[in-house]
Amino acid sequence: MAKRVLVIEDEPNITEAISFILSRDGWTVHTHADGASAADRVRRAPPDLVILDIMLPGRSGLDILRDLRASPETAAVPVMMLTARGQSRDRDLALSLGADRFMTKPFSNAEVLENVRTLVAG
Amino acid sequence: MARSALAGSRIRARRLDRGLAQADLARAAGISASYLNLIEHNRRRIGGRLLNRIAAELEVEPAVLSQGAGRPLLDQLAAAAAAPGSEAEEDRAEAFAEAFPGWAALVARQAARVGELEGRVAALTDRLAHDPRLATSLHELISAVTSIRSTASILVGADDLDRDWQERFHRNIHDDSLRLADASRELARRLEPVEGAAASPAEALAQFLDRTDHHVAALEGPEPAATPAEVAAGVPGIGPPAAQRLATAWLSRYAADARALPLTEFGAAARETGYDPAALARRFGAPLAAVLRRLAALPPGEGHPPTGLAVCDGAGALLQLKTAPGFVLPRAGPGCPLWPLYQALGQPGRAIRAAVALPGDAPRLLVYAVAEPVAPAAFGGPVLTEAVMLVLTDPPPGLDPPAPVGIACRICPRRRCPARREPSVLPEDDGEARGHAL
Numbered sequence: 001m002a003k004r005v006l007v008i009e010d011e012p013n014i015t016e017a018i019s020f021i022l023s024r025d026g027w028t029v030h031t032h033a034d035g036a037s038a039a040d041r042v043r044r045a046p047p048d049l050v051i052l053d054i055m056l057p058g059r060s061g062l063d064i065l066r067d068l069r070a071s072p073e074t075a076a077v078p079v080m081m082l083t084a085r086g087q088s089r090d091r092d093l094a095l096s097l098g099a100d101r102f103m104t105k106p107f108s109n110a111e112v113l114e115n116v117r118t119l120v121a122g
Numbered sequence: 123m124a125r126s127a128l129a130g131s132r133i134r135a136r137r138l139d140r141g142l143a144q145a146d147l148a149r150a151a152g153i154s155a156s157y158l159n160l161i162e163h164n165r166r167r168i169g170g171r172l173l174n175r176i177a178a179e180l181e182v183e184p185a186v187l188s189q190g191a192g193r194p195l196l197d198q199l200a201a202a203a204a205a206p207g208s209e210a211e212e213d214r215a216e217a218f219a220e221a222f223p224g225w226a227a228l229v230a231r232q233a234a235r236v237g238e239l240e241g242r243v244a245a246l247t248d249r250l251a252h253d254p255r256l257a258t259s260l261h262e263l264i265s266a267v268t269s270i271r272s273t274a275s276i277l278v279g280a281d282d283l284d285r286d287w288q289e290r291f292h293r294n295i296h297d298d299s300l301r302l303a304d305a306s307r308e309l310a311r312r313l314e315p316v317e318g319a320a321a322s323p324a325e326a327l328a329q330f331l332d333r334t335d336h337h338v339a340a341l342e343g344p345e346p347a348a349t350p351a352e353v354a355a356g357v358p359g360i361g362p363p364a365a366q367r368l369a370t371a372w373l374s375r376y377a378a379d380a381r382a383l384p385l386t387e388f389g390a391a392a393r394e395t396g397y398d399p400a401a402l403a404r405r406f407g408a409p410l411a412a413v414l415r416r417l418a419a420l421p422p423g424e425g426h427p428p429t430g431l432a433v434c435d436g437a438g439a440l441l442q443l444k445t446a447p448g449f450v451l452p453r454a455g456p457g458c459p460l461w462p463l464y465q466a467l468g469q470p471g472r473a474i475r476a477a478v479a480l481p482g483d484a485p486r487l488l489v490y491a492v493a494e495p496v497a498p499a500a501f502g503g504p505v506l507t508e509a510v511m512l513v514l515t516d517p518p519p520g521l522d523p524p525a526p527v528g529i530a531c532r533i534c535p536r537r538r539c540p541a542r543r544e545p546s547v548l549p550e551d552d553g554e555a556r557g558h559a560l
Contacts, residue, residue, distance in 0.1 A: 011265045011268075011269060013269040013273065013294045013297065013298055014265065014268055014269045014272065016273075016290075016294065017269060017272035017273045017276060017291075017294075018272065020276055020287070021272070021276060024280070055261060084260070084261050084264035084265060084268070105264050105265065105267070105268040106264065106267045106268035106271045106272075107268065107271075107272075108271070108272075108275065109272055109275045109276065109279075112272075
């Protein structure tokens with residue numbers, strides 16, 4: 001059965017590109033664009049990996065990450081953070097909250113694939 | 123400047139510059155060396171023919187010895203010397219200004235320019251860190267680039283992409299390229315420096331008012347030539363609509379003052395009362411703060427005396443500053459809290475009239491200050507207070523001894539000042555050294 005990835009990102013074209021490359025690599029991809037309801041969505045059906053943008057409408061990706069780590073059913077789900085802000089304090093904060101990877105936009109497709117494979121395999 | 127602002131100090135500095143021994147100058151001037159020593163240490167007054175003889179020996183105009191270089195230039199040089207790491211010989215500033223007036227003016231101008239540019243850098247740094255519109259523009263730009271990069275990689279790398287996906291990704295790239303163009307234009311517009319532009323709307327308004335000597339002719343008269351909003355829109359470098367609204371609010375108050383205290387009648391009454399704010403407030407039934415603002419807005423060149431004005435908010439931040447000969451406050455950063463402007467803030471509603479003087483032999487100034495609420499009272503709302511201070515640089519005789527004030531601690535020689543909050547870079551004041559108050 002194909003592994004499931006949930007992409008939480010509000011930019012539709014970025015979501016579409018990530019979905020396309022992951023689908024062609026054999027992953028089942030689900031998408032979600034709203035920050036406020038994102039944690040509930042993950043809890044309802046925990047995927048094998050979450051790709052989570054930091055700047056989301058409704059709620060920050062960092063707050064969502066904090067929720068996921070505090071919830072027993074989602075605490076162990078691997079999370080890869082995306083951000084357009086490359087400041088080290090964002091990276092440090094995300095990693096201290098339990099993020100497994102941190103990618104700064106603009107990233108390459110190869111980077112996305114490599115990180116996803118590593119996180120789910122690991 | 124106090125230590126060198128006395129004639130004796132200037133004679134000494136000039137003599138040393140020329141390499142003359144005290145005894146030689148004394149002999150040439152027809153006095154004893156010990157008497158010249160007393161003069162040079164400001165223990166004997168000098169004037170008349172003796173001053174002329176010494177000036178001739180030192181090859182300088184007598185007025186240069188008796189009055190020194192212009193105080194505004196000396197104040198600017200003191201501010202320049204206060205820069206961190208400066209090793210400028212503070213006690214030679216006046217000699218420098220007199221010997222090389224062109225160079226001294228250049229140093230003063232360049233120091234002012236450095237200060238202005240530093241202020242602009244600080245403002246831009248602050249914007250980069252905290253301006254949400256700039257952050258939004260940057261986020262939009264990076265998002266578009268990310269999308270284009272991923273999508274273009276897919277198009278280049280997937281040979282077997284079916285036609286529907288190809289068309290879809292081409293459309294996405296096209297849309298994102300338009301977004302990228304808009305975002306980059308917006309970002310460039312926000313970051314592009316404009317030569318000569320003001321660092322902030324407040325600075326733009328200040329530059330505009332300085333050019334008009336704080337008199338806005340277009341808002342005067344029974345039928346003003348323009349509305350406050352029209353004047354605000356014409357202020358060079360005023361910036362976005364929000365900044366124009368702030369300028370409009372300020373100019374609207376000017377217009378209201380002009381209606382309540384019409385220029386012709388007010389100007390005539392000001393002359394008649396000897397520029398007495400209290401008498402003018404009674405005659406026109408106007409708040410004292412409005413009278414003080416109006417006196418500072420009297421047009422130059424119509425025989426009115428020179429005036430300075432400072433307006434600050436409850437936090438002490440200067441909202442308006444009209445400098446005048448012998449009167450200056452730092453536009454940015456903390457000024458001397460001894461000015462009646464700040465004293466008035468602590469006692470709203472109390473009118474203050476005081477003679478003050480900057481250190482040294484600076485001319486006496488007559489100041490009037492009052493603090494008043496600026497917004498209509500509202501139940502539970504914040505209390506906003508504004509202090510206004512009018513400065514008359516040519517006061518009538520018979521004033522009380524002046525209270526000491528300064529420009530800012532770093533360039534003030536009054537070591538024992540109770541309001542001091544940081545060390546001075548200047549040597550001790552002559553007056554203080556001789557045991558005078560402050």
